Amino acid sequence: MELGRLQYLQALVTEFQATESAEAKEQVLANLANFAYDPRNYEHLRQLQVLDLFLDALSERSDTLVEFAIGGLCNLCLDKTNKDYILEANGVEPIINCLSSTNEETVMSAVTTLMYLTTPQSRQQTTALPVVECMLRFSLSASRRLSNLATVFLEDYCTPLQVEEARSLSKHTAVGIPLPRD
Secondary structure: OHHHHHHHHHHHHHHHHHOOOHHHHHHHHHHHHHHOOOHHHHHHHHHOOHHHHHHHHOOOOOHHHHHHHHHHHHHHOOOHHHHHHHHHOOOHHHHHHHHHOOOHHHHHHHHHHHHHHOOOOOHHHHOOHHHHHHHHHHOOOOOHHHHHHHHHHHHHHOOHHHHHHHHHHHOOEEOOEEOOOO
16 A cells, blocks of 8 residues: 555656646645645655655745645644754745735645744744734734634744734834835
8 A cells, every 4th residue: 555655646746747737736736735634645755855846836926836835834844854854945934935925825824834843943933023023913814713823823932022022113114014214
């Protein structure tokens, strides 16, 4: 069964890389993200460099590809080996970039992924001031899911000092953009 699983995943990766069809790419990436839920697939997905495929897809123009890629990373990063790989591959920055998506699912997965990637070593990057400012804005969102998740991030992953500093800066900016001077 394991060989069949590896072969099937390899076929998906090959199809993703070979197809010109945007719809087929989206479907394949969705399938790979779903397979990333199962810890039995982690080794195969690492062997097939699917973590790199997901990280690369975060810069795609297609919102759907980005949604599935961040979803796949979110599913994979609970595993220590995968978490370490993402951190060492400088994956935090493109994940932070997903926070500006207009797709709520992408944003939810990005916030959750940042939570899962937070370690004593990565905390400075995953809870950088712009991220904390973003979470403050999300905590005010009309979406209860996003608001609650951002609140958990602020309460469980940020220090009170970080939150206060971000609040202070937010008083002088609009959506992270400095206001024009008089």
